[in-house]
Amino acid sequence: MAWMPEFSKKTGISYxxxxxxxxxxxxxxxxxxxxxxxxxNNESLTLHLTELIVIISLMGSGIKIxxxxxxxxxxxxLKLIGITMLACIAAAACMGYYFLSLGIASATLLGAALxxxxxxxxxxxxxxxxxxxxxSEVKFTLTSEAGLNDGVAFPFTWxxxxxxxxxxxxxxxxxxxxxxxxxxxxxxxxxxxxxxGKAIGFLLFRLSDKSDFLSTRDGFLAIAATLLVYGITEFxxxxxxxxxxxxxxxxxxxxxxxxxxxxxxxxxDQAERLLLSLLMILFGGTLVMGILKPIDTKMIVFVLLFxxxxxxxxxxxxxxxxxxxxxxxxxIGFFGIxxxxxxxxxxxxxxxxxxxxxxxLWAIISLTILLSIIMHGLSATxxxxxxxx
Numbered sequence: 001m002a003w004m005p006e007f008s009k010k011t012g013i014s015y016x017x018x019x020x021x022x023x024x025x026x027x028x029x030x031x032x033x034x035x036x037x038x039x040x041n042n043e044s045l046t047l048h049l050t051e052l053i054v055i056i057s058l059m060g061s062g063i064k065i066x067x068x069x070x071x072x073x074x075x076x077x078l079k080l081i082g083i084t085m086l087a088c089i090a091a092a093a094c095m096g097y098y099f100l101s102l103g104i105a106s107a108t109l110l111g112a113a114l115x116x117x118x119x120x121x122x123x124x125x126x127x128x129x130x131x132x133x134x135x136s137e138v139k140f141t142l143t144s145e146a147g148l149n150d151g152v153a154f155p156f157t158w159x160x161x162x163x164x165x166x167x168x169x170x171x172x173x174x175x176x177x178x179x180x181x182x183x184x185x186x187x188x189x190x191x192x193x194x195x196x197g198k199a200i201g202f203l204l205f206r207l208s209d210k211s212d213f214l215s216t217r218d219g220f221l222a223i224a225a226t227l228l229v230y231g232i233t234e235f236x237x238x239x240x241x242x243x244x245x246x247x248x249x250x251x252x253x254x255x256x257x258x259x260x261x262x263x264x265x266x267x268x269d270q271a272e273r274l275l276l277s278l279l280m281i282l283f284g285g286t287l288v289m290g291i292l293k294p295i296d297t298k299m300i301v302f303v304l305l306f307x308x309x310x311x312x313x314x315x316x317x318x319x320x321x322x323x324x325x326x327x328x329x330x331x332i333g334f335f336g337i338x339x340x341x342x343x344x345x346x347x348x349x350x351x352x353x354x355x356x357x358x359x360x361l362w363a364i365i366s367l368t369i370l371l372s373i374i375m376h377g378l379s380a381t382x383x384x385x386x387x388x389x
Contacts, residue, residue: 004018020280020373024285039286039343046343054150054340059226062247066256076141085116089111100360102360105164109355115153118150121377125335138331138384139384141332142335150242151241162174162177188238193250198254200247205255276340283366294359303371312333328387335376
């Protein structure tokens with residue numbers, strides 16, 4: 001993995017593709033020496049490994065965004081969150097219910113899992129390191145969207161769980177979901193993330209200047225901060241994904257031009273790539289071990305419609321009034337990359353409620369991720385160069 005980013009630049013192919021191929025080869029040749037990669041046989045490990053890589057990726061994404069937050073400056077990603085993501089959830093849920101004949105709870109979970117743009121697998125279309133100076137509206141929009149929507153999609157995973165519990169006769173209601181899972185958890189995530197970012201920034205860039213004891217420039221502090229903020233937020237029943245990203249943005253702009261941000265970003269990037277190589281090999285193993293067996297023609301049509309029609313069109317419409325070139329709007333719409341965040345949401349949903357059609361949901365999510373990695377992984381480098389020019 002140490003050489004993979006440069007190799008990807010030379011070949012124009014995302015390194016995720018190579019690790020999936022490696023996983024397929026390994027599980028075809030020596031499966032008896034390898035762990036069972038199927039998520040349904042390793043529910044806790046799948047949940048927590050994907051959880052870990054997503055929060056590390058969110059911290060890294062926030063640290064490398066040079067643009068300070070404001071409603072005007074961030075209007076494009078906010079439109080993608082407020083319009084595109086919600087439209088994708090609704091479209092996937094409706095197609096899941098009416099076209100794939102899933103139950104209403106399972107269809108809603110499918111929509112919630114598929115809607116977010118993945119921060120982990122989107123490295124090829126994201127902004128560069130902190131203070132890179134290479135401003136790109138496309139890369140900024142995709143980076144900030146991936147950072148925000150992994151937290152904002154969480155309420156709809158809880159909505160699916162709530163619907164499942166209501167159908168099974170449990171004492172819960174949509175009002176309870178709206179008040180607690182939507183309003184409270186979002187506000188808690190935002191507030192804890194902002195306060196944590198300010199506190200960590202004060203510690204690193206103010207107190208450390210006055211005390212040798214507190215002075216540090218170790219990159220792994222980014223991981224420590226990630227886990228601390230995530231843990232505190234989850235303990236308070238807020239959305240940890242959102243808190244981590246808000247914290248990273250706040251920390252990044254506490255002392256924007258400080259060189260330490262590059263060290264923090266570098267460490268999160270290395271940790272993320274290390275975990276990614278492992279998870280992509282395991283994903284390749286799931287393909288060999290039969291995770292796609294339930295796939296039928298309807299599911300293939302669903303995945304292609306979602307990736308090639310629903311996401312691009314809803315993104316284009318959301319950005320219709322944005323001051324971006326038309327071709328850039330379509331690029332942003334096309335590169336709504338799906339990945340490990342979707343695996344986490346599905347795993348989380350299954351850990352909270354016994355949904356119907358679990359094998360089919362795993363197959364649909366896996367096929368979507370596979371096709372997304374192939375389509376986007378083979379085209380990202382070339383397309384981004386053309387957009388830049």
